[in-house]
Amino acid sequence: xxxxxxxxxxxxxxxxxxxxxxxxxxxxxxxxxxxxxxxxxxxxxxxxxxxxxxxxxxxxxxxxxxxxxxxxxxxxxxxxxxxxxxxxxxxxxxxxxxxxxxxxxxxxxxxxxxxxxxxxxxxxxxxxxxxxxxxxxxxxxxxxxxxxxxxxxxxxxxxxxxxxxxxxxxxxxxxxxxxxxxxxxxxxxxxxxxxxxxxxxxxxxxxxxxxxxxxxxxxxxxxxxxxxxxxxxxxxxxxxxxxxxxxxxxxxxxxxxxxxxxxxxxxxxxxxxxxxxxxxxxxxxxxxxxxxxxxxxxxxxxxxxxxxxxxxxxxxxxxxxxxxxxxxx
Amino acid sequence: xxxxxxxxxxxxxxxxxxxxxxxxxxxxxxxxxxxxxxxxxxxxxxxxxxxxxxxxxxxxxxxxxxxxxxxxxxxxxxxxxxxxxxxxxxxxxxxxxxxxxxxxxxxxxxxxxxxxxxxxxxxxxxxxxxxxxxxxxxxxxxxxxxxxxxxxxxxxxxxxxxxxxxxxxxxxxxxxxxxxxxxxxxxxxxxxxxxxxxxxxxxxxxxxxxxxxxxxxxxxxxxxxxxxxxxxxxxxxxxxxxxxxxxxxxxxxxxxxxxxxxxxxxxxxxxxxxxxxxxxxxxxxxxxxxxxxxxxxxxxxxxxxxxxxxxxxxx
Numbered sequence: 001x002x003x004x005x006x007x008x009x010x011x012x013x014x015x016x017x018x019x020x021x022x023x024x025x026x027x028x029x030x031x032x033x034x035x036x037x038x039x040x041x042x043x044x045x046x047x048x049x050x051x052x053x054x055x056x057x058x059x060x061x062x063x064x065x066x067x068x069x070x071x072x073x074x075x076x077x078x079x080x081x082x083x084x085x086x087x088x089x090x091x092x093x094x095x096x097x098x099x100x101x102x103x104x105x106x107x108x109x110x111x112x113x114x115x116x117x118x119x120x121x122x123x124x125x126x127x128x129x130x131x132x133x134x135x136x137x138x139x140x141x142x143x144x145x146x147x148x149x150x151x152x153x154x155x156x157x158x159x160x161x162x163x164x165x166x167x168x169x170x171x172x173x174x175x176x177x178x179x180x181x182x183x184x185x186x187x188x189x190x191x192x193x194x195x196x197x198x199x200x201x202x203x204x205x206x207x208x209x210x211x212x213x214x215x216x217x218x219x220x221x222x223x224x225x226x227x228x229x230x231x232x233x234x235x236x237x238x239x240x241x242x243x244x245x246x247x248x249x250x251x252x253x254x255x256x257x258x259x260x261x262x263x264x265x266x267x268x269x270x271x272x273x274x275x276x277x278x279x280x281x282x283x284x285x286x287x288x289x290x291x292x293x294x295x296x297x298x299x300x301x302x303x304x305x306x307x308x309x310x311x312x313x314x315x316x317x318x319x320x321x322x323x324x325x326x327x328x329x
Numbered sequence: 330x331x332x333x334x335x336x337x338x339x340x341x342x343x344x345x346x347x348x349x350x351x352x353x354x355x356x357x358x359x360x361x362x363x364x365x366x367x368x369x370x371x372x373x374x375x376x377x378x379x380x381x382x383x384x385x386x387x388x389x390x391x392x393x394x395x396x397x398x399x400x401x402x403x404x405x406x407x408x409x410x411x412x413x414x415x416x417x418x419x420x421x422x423x424x425x426x427x428x429x430x431x432x433x434x435x436x437x438x439x440x441x442x443x444x445x446x447x448x449x450x451x452x453x454x455x456x457x458x459x460x461x462x463x464x465x466x467x468x469x470x471x472x473x474x475x476x477x478x479x480x481x482x483x484x485x486x487x488x489x490x491x492x493x494x495x496x497x498x499x500x501x502x503x504x505x506x507x508x509x510x511x512x513x514x515x516x517x518x519x520x521x522x523x524x525x526x527x528x529x530x531x532x533x534x535x536x537x538x539x540x541x542x543x544x545x546x547x548x549x550x551x552x553x554x555x556x557x558x559x560x561x562x563x564x565x566x567x568x569x570x571x572x573x574x575x576x577x578x579x580x581x582x583x584x585x586x587x588x589x590x591x592x593x594x595x596x597x598x599x600x601x602x603x604x605x606x607x608x609x610x611x612x613x614x615x616x617x618x619x620x621x622x623x624x625x626x627x628x629x630x631x632x633x634x635x636x637x638x639x640x641x642x643x644x
Contacts, residue, residue: 004403004434007421008442009350012434030424132350134398157401157419157435157442158350164365166397168413170422179369179414180422 003031006038007169009132009156011093015041018060019050021067021104028102029068030171032194035143035152037096037103039089044108044224046306055306056109058224059275061284064104065253071191073198075103076253080227083118085111088250090126097130099197100153106252108274110225110308136160141176142167143190149200150193198254205256212238212245215265217326218318220246220301222272223285226309230272233314242326244318252285260293268322269297272314276304349441358396365397366390368417378529378555378565379409379476385535386416386445392536393543400443403432405457407449408483409476409555426457429464429473436471443543444471451481454490454510465519468547472539475512475550476529478557479564486560496561516550517591523549524591529556530569531576 002012016024021042031038044060046052064076075095079088085107092103133156140161144152154169155161165177172180173187181187210219212234222230230246237244247262249255263269271286277300282290286300301317303309319326366387373379389395402420404410405428413420423431432446453461453475464473480498481487487500491512495504516524523545525538535553542549554565566572584590 001430001434001437003423004421004431004436005438006434007431008401008435008439010347010438012438026424027427034421134350155419156350156439158398158439159419160396160398164397164417166368166418166420168420168422171424172422 002040003027003036003038006031006036007034007154007157009158011037011039011097011130013039013041013089013093015043017043017045017053018047018063021060021063025063025068028074029070029072031102032068032072032074033070033171033173034169035100035194036154036169037100039092039096039103039105041089041105041107043112044106046304052306054109056225056308057275057304057306058106058108058226058273059284059304060106061223061252061273061275061288064106065288071195073195074101074253075099075198075201076106076251077103078106078224078250078252079111080224080248080250082111082114082116084250086118086121087126093130095201097153099151099201101194101197106224108225114225132156132158134158134160136162139163139165140167142169142178143174143176143193145176145189145193150196151200202254202257205251205254207256207258207262208247208249208251210245210247210262210265213243214245214262216243216245217266218242218244218268218270218322219263219266220244220270220272220314220318221249221285221289221298222246223249223252226272226274229309229311229314232311233318236311237315237318237326244326249285252288255288255292259289260295263293263295263297267297268299269295270299270301270318270321272301272309274303274309277302347438347440349439361391361394361396363387363391366417367415369414371415372411373408374559376556376558377408378478378553378557379412381529381532381535382409382447382474382476382553382555383412383415385532385539386412388536389539389543390416390418393540395443395543399441400445401432401435401439403428403435403444403446405446405448405452406483407452407481408478408557409447409449410452412447426452426455427460428452429457429460429469429471432471432473433464433467433469436469440470446471446473448473448475449482450475450477450479450489450491450512454512454515458490462515462519465516465521465548465550468520468522470547472542472545472549472551474539474542475552476555477512477552478555478561479509480557480561482557482560492561498560512550512552516552517588521550522547525550526552526554528554528565528568528576530565530571534576534578 002014005012042060044057046055046057047059077088077092079085088105092105096103140155142154168178170178175181175186211231220230227248234244234246271283273283273285275283283300283302286298290298397418400418402413402416402418404412404422406425413422428446428448432444436444477491479491481489486498488498488505491509492505493509497504513524513526527534527538538551542551556565567574568576570576
């Protein structure tokens with residue numbers, strides 16, 4: 001229904017938790033294939049299946065980034081606190097519309113049930129009218145391969161097209177007019193189009209700032225609701241004279257450029273996340289970062305008991321695992 | 330202070346409805362003809378009942394001058410759901426069974442459009458069964474046309490939710506043992522406000538039903554018995570006078586606003602559940618030994634080379 005509304009020109013935002021996301025993954029794939037903008041809010045809870053319905057976990061990262069059959073690149077964002085949720089939602093809507101792609105906002109139970117005060121946003125500045133425009137056009141190709149960077153937008157139904165050729169928005173592999181094709185050439189071209197959009201996005205994403213000095217012994221990498229305890233752990237360690245910094249990622253898929261340089265500045269990297277260490281010993285973000293950067297320094301610091309991180313836990317476990325000391329020599 | 334029930338129900342206190350976007354001023358145009366409506370050539374098998382639905386849809390668009398920007402054609406997955414590619418209008422080809430929620434999304438956010446959702450019996454009553462019920466219950470303003478051929482034709486003959494008892498298919502080689510669902514009964518029970526059945530062999534009736542559905546405010550459901558000549562030929566001969574059947578219509582004196590009457594009439598065994606015409610009389614009424622009923626005596630026509638060759642327009 002959300003995709004229908006989005007297709008009709010009014011971008012829809014829908015929300016669910018892990019099981020709902022699993023159920024609707026097929027439709028999400030349709031959104032990627034048909035290049036329909038959509039914002040999906042995933043409030044993560046303990047899984048799999050019905051799992052821990054009222055407890056917290058950050059274990060939907062893989063399904064958010066890779067869920068669904070076929071190659072279906074989409075955008076994944078993770079707000080770090082309540083204020084960030086507000087601005088992330090706006091960013092998600094803008095990205096979805098600009099790149100014509102589903103955007104997933106990964107929050108979790110820890111943020112969803114949290115109350116935080118933040119400065120009142122300047123609503124007159126952030127609010128924007130996104131009414132569909134029904135101005136007639138001369139002709140329209142919904143999947144124009146000649147569009148700059150593969151970025152096309154759909155015309156909402158109700159728009160008159162003067163040459164009389166109307167688009168079909170489809171989940172079948174299609175030609176530029178949206179009509180089905182089995183052509184290997186077009187499948188390659190259209191897959192590249194869908195992929196290329198996100199590569200362009202990655203280039204445009206801001207490089208995240210390191211919390212603490214940009215070089216040192218230990219870097220704690222986090223995402224989503226763990227920002228608070230991680231930053232406090234950094235503060236406490238630094239007060240104790242240890243060389244610890246933190247990097248909080250908001251754009252999880254695609255990842256922003258420039259993380260390699262940040263990782264190079266540290267001897268140890270620990271990805272702090274609330275999920276299981278997995279079969280190979282790495283949490284979900286750690287797995288993605290290792291696959292992306294091939295950096296053996298990247299190790300995991302997981303917690304999957306359905307509770308949020310305590311500052312003490314992070315500090316103790318970093319001290320335990322970093323054998324050669326955390327002081328910078 | 331709590332609101333009274335009448336206050337809650339009154340339109341004034343209901344949540345704000347979505348307004349239609351402003352249309353640019355229209356200049357005079359040539360009347361809409363068939364040439365402007367036709368898109369790709371259908372990929373259906375020759376003789377398929379779906380051709381009738383498509384032809385009558387063109388006719389409807391032409392007769393009522395439904396300009397391209399006033400309608401949207403949505404479909405799910407299946408033979409029938411190739412429909413949007415054959416119609417020159419804004420369209421969407423969604424995933425299996427979910428055409429109705431998609432169409433609901435379009436309809437709710439854009440009240441200026443008339444949304445047509447075309448689907449097959451698998452789409453509407455199997456994987457999309459719950460969507461069908463809820464779209465009917467919510468009375469979403471759209472027209473849902475189900476081309477029911479009582480078989481999964483695109484995947485070459487498997488039992489569908491409307492296949493009759495004893496129907497032999499690739500998934501029921503000894504004949505179907507499950508009671509088929511009755512779409513009209515389901516629609517009426519779910520609270521659909523417009524329910525019709527028609528048959529692809531009676532074009533005048535299809536057009537009549539489509540026009541009535543178009544004029545209906547709310548959820549309108551048309552079940553079109555649409556024969557699959559390849560995998561279930563003769564399924565609806567009982568509703569085709571040329572094949573010795575009978576096309577029975579709802580008696581003129583039937584009060585369409587009387588739900589009780591519709592229910593009672595539907596339950597009458599002499600007139601097999603139907604609101605406007607009748608379902609095929611070859612359907613067995615009671616479970617019997619699989620393979621012994623007339624409905625299962627389907628002549629296999631065998632595979633015809635080239636019938637399913639892909640003929641997609643890439644232009």
